[in-house]
Amino acid sequence: MQEIWFFLQLVIQGLAVGSVYALVALGFVLIYKASSVINFAQGELLMVGAYVCLALLTTYQVPFWAGFLLTMAFSVILALFIERLVLRPMIGEPVISIIMITIGLSLVLKSVVAAIWGTQIKVFPGIFPQTPVKMGEIVMSQVYIYTFLASMVFLILFALFFKYSRMGIAMRATANSNQVALSMGISVKKVFAISWCVAAVVSAVGGILIGNINGVNSTLAGVGLKVFPAVILGGLDSIPGAVLGGLIIGILENLSGGYLDQFFGGGVKEVAPFVVLVIILMIKPYGLFGTEEIERV
Amino acid sequence: MSLQQSGIFHETYKEDMAIFQTPFIKFWMSIFFLLLLIFPWICRPLNAALNTNTLYLMNIIGIYIIGAHGLNILTGFTGQISLGHGAFMGVGAYASAILTVKAGIPFWIALPLAGLITALVGMVFGIPSLRLKGLYLAIATMAAQFIIGYAMRNWSGLTGGSTGLVVSSPKFFGIDLGTDRAYYYLVYTLVIAATLYTKNLTRTRPGRAFVAIRDRYLAAEVIGVNVWFYRILSFGISSFLVGIAGSLWAHYVLVVNDEAFGIWLSVQYLAMIIIGGMGSVLGAIYGAVFMTLLPILLRIPEHALTQVYPGVFAIFQSMTEGVFGLIIILFLIFEPDGLAARWHTVKNYWKLWPFSY
Numbered sequence: 128m129q130e131i132w133f134f135l136q137l138v139i140q141g142l143a144v145g146s147v148y149a150l151v152a153l154g155f156v157l158i159y160k161a162s163s164v165i166n167f168a169q170g171e172l173l174m175v176g177a178y179v180c181l182a183l184l185t186t187y188q189v190p191f192w193a194g195f196l197l198t199m200a201f202s203v204i205l206a207l208f209i210e211r212l213v214l215r216p217m218i219g220e221p222v223i224s225i226i227m228i229t230i231g232l233s234l235v236l237k238s239v240v241a242a243i244w245g246t247q248i249k250v251f252p253g254i255f256p257q258t259p260v261k262m263g264e265i266v267m268s269q270v271y272i273y274t275f276l277a278s279m280v281f282l283i284l285f286a287l288f289f290k291y292s293r294m295g296i297a298m299r300a301t302a303n304s305n306q307v308a309l310s311m312g313i314s315v316k317k318v319f320a321i322s323w324c325v326a327a328v329v330s331a332v333g334g335i336l337i338g339n340i341n342g343v344n345s346t347l348a349g350v351g352l353k354v355f356p357a358v359i360l361g362g363l364d365s366i367p368g369a370v371l372g373g374l375i376i377g378i379l380e381n382l383s384g385g386y387l388d389q390f391f392g393g394g395v396k397e398v399a400p401f402v403v404l405v406i407i408l409m410i411k412p413y414g415l416f417g418t419e420e421i422e423r424v
Numbered sequence: 425m426s427l428q429q430s431g432i433f434h435e436t437y438k439e440d441m442a443i444f445q446t447p448f449i450k451f452w453m454s455i456f457f458l459l460l461l462i463f464p465w466i467c468r469p470l471n472a473a474l475n476t477n478t479l480y481l482m483n484i485i486g487i488y489i490i491g492a493h494g495l496n497i498l499t500g501f502t503g504q505i506s507l508g509h510g511a512f513m514g515v516g517a518y519a520s521a522i523l524t525v526k527a528g529i530p531f532w533i534a535l536p537l538a539g540l541i542t543a544l545v546g547m548v549f550g551i552p553s554l555r556l557k558g559l560y561l562a563i564a565t566m567a568a569q570f571i572i573g574y575a576m577r578n579w580s581g582l583t584g585g586s587t588g589l590v591v592s593s594p595k596f597f598g599i600d601l602g603t604d605r606a607y608y609y610l611v612y613t614l615v616i617a618a619t620l621y622t623k624n625l626t627r628t629r630p631g632r633a634f635v636a637i638r639d640r641y642l643a644a645e646v647i648g649v650n651v652w653f654y655r656i657l658s659f660g661i662s663s664f665l666v667g668i669a670g671s672l673w674a675h676y677v678l679v680v681n682d683e684a685f686g687i688w689l690s691v692q693y694l695a696m697i698i699i700g701g702m703g704s705v706l707g708a709i710y711g712a713v714f715m716t717l718l719p720i721l722l723r724i725p726e727h728a729l730t731q732v733y734p735g736v737f738a739i740f741q742s743m744t745e746g747v748f749g750l751i752i753i754l755f756l757i758f759e760p761d762g763l764a765a766r767w768h769t770v771k772n773y774w775k776l777w778p779f780s781y
Contacts, residue, residue, distance in 0.1 A: 165559045216757045222558040223505050227698055228756045230691055234749025242743055352570075355563050363560075391578055398574040401567040408552050408564045422642060 132264035137385040138378055143271035144340070145377015146278035151333040151350060152357040152369035153285060154326030160302035160364050161322040164214055165222075167229040169330055170351015171236035176202055176331025177338040177347055178244050184252055191254050198335070199328050206327035210320045237348060248344040255339060274336045281332055282370055285325070289366070294321060302364070349397075353380070356400035359407055362417020371415065376400050443623060460612060464605040476720060479604040486611035487672045488712040492696045493622045493705070494665030499694070500703035501626060502658040503638030504553055508565035509693045511572035512663045514685025516542040516670025521589045521680040522582060531594035531601075531675060538671035539664045545572070546663025553655045557641075569687050576682035588681030591674055607676055614672065618665055623705045625661070634658055638703075666693075688745075695752050701762025710763040718751070719744055 151173060158166050179201050183194035213232055217225055255273040259266050289295040301308040301318040309315050330351075334343075337350055357376045361368025384396030413419045434440040444450045467478045495509050506512075520538035523529045529537070549568040553561050576583050583589065593602035601607050625631040633654045636644035645651045674680045692715055700711025722744055759766055 165562070213753060213757075220756070220760065222562070223499065223694075223702075224698075224756050224760060226505065226507075226559065226562050227694055228753055230694075231749040231752030231756070234691070234745045235753070238743050238746025238749070242746070352566075355566065359560075359563060394574065394578060398570055401570040404567045405552070405564060405571070408556060408560060408567075412552075412555055412560055 129264070133385070134382075135263075136265045136267060137381045139265065140267060140271055141378035141381030142374060143275040143278075143377070144337070144381065145374040146275045146282075147333045147336050147373075148350070148353055148357045148377050149370040149373030150278045150281055150329045150336075152354045152361070152373045153282065153366060154329040155354050155358055156361075156364065156366055156369040157298070157322045158326050159358075160366075161298060162214070162218070162319045164217075164225050164229065166326070167226060168209075168233035168236060168351070169326065169354055170348035171233045171240075172202070172206070172327045172330040173334035173337070173350055174240060174343075174345065174347040175205065175236055175334070176327070177334030177343045178240055180331070180335050181249055181251060181338065181343050182244070184254075185249075195335070198331050202327040202331040203324045206323040207320055209327075210323040214319070214323070215316075233348070233351075237345060241345060246345055248342045250342050251335075251339045268340075270339050274340060277332070277336055281329060285329070286366075298322065353400055356404040356407075358414075359404050359412075360414055362414030364418055365414070365416035368414055368416035376403070379403060441627070443620075464608050474720075477604070479608055481716065481720070483604060483607055483611050483676060485713055485716045486608075486615045487669050487676065488693075488696065488716055489615050489709050490618045490672070491666045491669035491693060492700070492708040492712040493618050494662045494669065495693045496697045496700075496702070496705070496708040497622060497625065497634070497665070498658050498662035500697055500708070501631065501638060502634040502655065503641075504550075504655060504658060505558065505562040505694075506565040506659075506662070507562050507687065507690050507694070508549060508568035508572070509662075509666050510685050510687060510689030510691075511569040511576075512542050512546050512666045513670035513673065513689060513693075514576055514682065515545050515572060515663075516667030517674035517680045517685065518576060518583055518589070518670075519667065520671035521591045521674045524594070524675075525589055525591060532596055535668065535671050535675075539667040542667025542670065543660040543664040546666075547656050547660045550656050550659030550663075553659065554652050566687070566690075569690055573682060573686060576685065583682070584680075586682065588679055591678050591680060593678060594675045601675070611672060611676075614668065618668070619705060619709070622665075622708075626705070630654060630657060635703075692748070695748060697762075698752065699755050699762055701764030704762070704764040706767075707762050707764035710767070714763065715748075718748065722747060 151169060154172075155166055155169050158164050176198055180194055180198040183189045183197055184191065187194075189197065209232065213228060214225075217228055255270050258269065260269050260272065289299055297308070297313045298318050298321065300311065300313055301315055305315050308318070333350065334347060337347060341347070353376065354373070357372035358369050359372070360375060361370070361372030380396050380400050383399035387395040387399070407414065432445060434445075439445070444453050463482065464479055467482075470478045491509065491513055495506065498504050498506055498509075516538045519541040520531075520534045523534040523537055524531055549565060552564040556564055577586055579585075593600070595601065596610065599606065601610055626635070633644065633649045636647075636649050637651055637654055637658075641651050670685075673684075677684075696711030696715045697708055698711070699714055700709065701707025755762065
């Protein structure tokens with residue numbers, strides 16, 4: 128009986144973390160679909176969001192709702208800057224240049240954050256109630272539940288945005304084909320910019336949520352790397368795939384951490400998603416829902 | 425010798441294929457090699473002027489040049505992106521450390537063996553390149569980076585865990601290579617060998633196959649290039665060179681530790697070949713020199729400013745990576761072909777100056 132509860136606890140915590148991965152993966156896939164840019168700076172966007180929110184809450188003593196909205200606004204502005212100054216000149220460049228430029232971007236963001244806020248771990252002031260909850264035999268921090276709920280709310284909001292809003296439909300059209308979208312009168316440049324904004328906003332939300340669980344320091348950027356297994360599992364160009372992939376990777380890494388750490392001497396959690404990633408790439412490179420690239424001579 | 429011929433008039437294929445073609449280049453190259461040869465004896469005033477051990481720097485640059493040639497063969501010539509070369513260098517370093525420390529094999533055997541082991545590891549992680557390309561391959565090699573890094577940290581029985589391994593300074597047929605000066609000659613012999621090898625590789629069948637795969641792999645396959653074989657071969661050669669670099673690093677720094685071979689090193693390698701110029705042999709050298717000297721150059725304003733505002737030091741510490749990032753971004757936007765191309769442009773401008781039109 129004990130073991131089942133242990134298993135369930137791992138799954139639920141994994142689900143909470145996985146929901147944040149799903150959120151960040153959504154932003155990642157969005158940028159990839161719209162502009163074929165693979166964003167290695169996603170984790171840094173998340174970190175910047177978490178730090179800005181933290182600074183607003185602690186240094187400037189802003190109430191949480193205002194701090195949250197200001198962080199979102201900041202993320203939008205940052206994303207617009209990045210898209211216009213760094214990524215716009217790279218349209219049509221080879222893949223390696225685009226990968227390297229986002230890596231360069233991640234280095235710049237990381238060092239700016241380190242220069243302003245230092246590298247020590249910081250703790251969010253209690254935004255969510257701190258008392259642990261009990262479900263059956265499972266005892267865990269309420270933060271996990273709120274994280275899961277908040278991520279789900281954002282995922283549903285964005286799903287509705289893509290399905291019904293004019294801009295969302297334009298974004299899906301652009302993702303499908305830049306040229307056709309352009310000829311239908313959609314401003315592709317605007318869509319690229321908005322993809323970056325959405326990606327930065329969801330990352331910032333993810334950063335605030337994860338920051339509440341683990342505290343805020345530069346290792347938060349590592350979450351951005353965990354997104355790769357998630358999006359590869361789901362298929363690089365599929366939004367439902369990204370969400371599902373994020374949840375699965377979250378659960379998987381928690382389970383592998385819980386069960387395999389004793390055999391490998393700790394830290395399995397950090398590497399398990401990447402082992403999965405390699406296996407997926409070897410047997411099913413386009414993931415669960417990704418479009419297979421078919422090349423004809 | 426400052427005057428050049430008005431053109432290059434080759435009469436035989438041999439002349440046309442030569443690496444150093446004109447007397448002008450031959451003259452300057454021999455001066456360059458002479459300087460390289462006597463550098464350990466003339467570096468003392470330089471050390472005093474720059475307040476660093478320039479011989480140490482030269483050795484590190486040499487090691488990076490070998491590694492950068494390796495990555496350049498894979499990324500520059502074959503067009504396969506690798507974010508795992510930092511870890512591959514680590515494999516070479518650990519392999520030679522384990523071979524010499526735990527198995528007691530002499531250094532001169534352990535060095536090529538480390539290269540071969542790394543080549544094997546590189547080829548295993550290159551297998552996904554059979555089906556993947558572009559960004560998928562980048563992600564696969566990034567995963568390789570993390571998996572190998574994890575193995576280095578946690579396979580304590582073999583790698584010594586997070587404390588790492590301590591290597592004793594190598595002997596080469598009775599000659600002690602423990603000094604900077606002795607190691608300099610070893611490193612630069614290998615640098616010249618690696619450079620000549622890379623340069624010549626591009627003129628052989630495999631080299632042309634690599635370039636064909638990079639430019640259009642479907643067309644290459646159609647004209648009979650075995651794409652899969654040459655991709656794996658490219659991974660193998662590339663990792664071999666990086667493994668040699670890792671082995672040299674291990675026996676120079678004398679401590680092998682997983683922290684030195686993180687994703688940051690992979691990014692640095694990629695930055696080297698991008699800043700130098702992808703697919704250019706000279707570019708890899710420029711890139712390695714540039715990336716090694718950059719932190720040293722950054723230290724100059726840092727020192728100057730720290731004396732005025734003591735608090736600046738902490739900020740500068742964290743800015744080094746940011747400056748690297750910024751330089752990568754600026755190069756990609758304004759000079760995507762790297763220093764090699766820039767050098768070419770400058771050279772061509774002065775060739776006909778002042779009658780460039």
